[in-house]
Amino acid sequence: MSGYPIQPSGHVSASARRSGPGEKEAQLAAPPRRADAQLNRERILRAARELVREPGELKLNAVAKACGIGQGTLYRHFPTREDLLAEVYRHEVDELIAAAPELLARHEPLDALAAWFDRVAAYARIKRDVFAAVEAGTSRDLAAHSLGPIGDAVESLLIAGRAAGTVRPDAEARDVIVLISWLSRLDDTELDARGPRLLSILVDGLRATRD
Structure with a gap:
């Protein structure tokens, strides 16, 4: 042959x-x-x-x-600096989204949510630094395209928590996103000092109350 x-x-x-x-x-x-x-x-x-x-x-x-x-x-x-920075941000978003199901597979829902918030702090640093370095139009496009997937990741964590009875039933993904978005406005010193406490307060606020 x-x-x-x-x-x-x-x-x-x-x-x-x-x-x-x-x-x-x-x-x-x-x-x-x-x-x-x-x-x-x-x-x-x-x-x-x-x-x-x-x-x-x-x-x-x-x-x-x-x-x-x-x-x-x-x-x-990466032909341009903006191409590289945009991909750095997208990569960070992808890792943040992928972390939600991975954490839910290893932890109880509320613990998974708290661990995910720790990951959010790292994401907030990258978002702040990348958005400060790219054109305003690029940052708006990146934010617009990442908001939905991040919201879906938050919602998956909240759904699991509501099903387990550990997350308050009226908590919405949009509420969480609005609150955590402030992290990217803090500088490193303030993020290190206040970030863990703010996220801990947020977890307590999401916790279901016992009758």
Whole structure:
């Protein structure tokens, strides 16, 4: 047998006739390259997440240096500074949303909600720093697209708490989002000092009262 892919008619495909051994080897090597690209992307996002908290404007060359990659590699993933910052924020939102079901799987609903609020504090820092560094239109778009998914994550935690009888029945996801949105307005010193207490007060406020 020739080893070429066969069309349903039994004829060798034109693309297969053109493919030589070198091309087959290149095709087999493609998945590792994609894995490397994904790894580079993750490294870039981690570095940018840390560097965005430092004073001054985030520099793409500083991100590339922190990752140990060339600037060309970075620009292939993120052509502009705003592209990178927007993805840092989206990545943070994705992790925050994913944390809700993971915490519910390991904890009682009210404890899961409290643990999720701890994660919200980290998200608030990123939101504050990214939104301060991007254009106003970009920050509005990011906020608009993240509000619904974050609201759904909050609602899943509240539903579980209401079902368990530990969260007050009138609590709404919008209430929680309005309250936690203030965290992103605090600087690091105030967030460290007040954040845990504010979130603890919020958990107590959501707790179902006993008759």
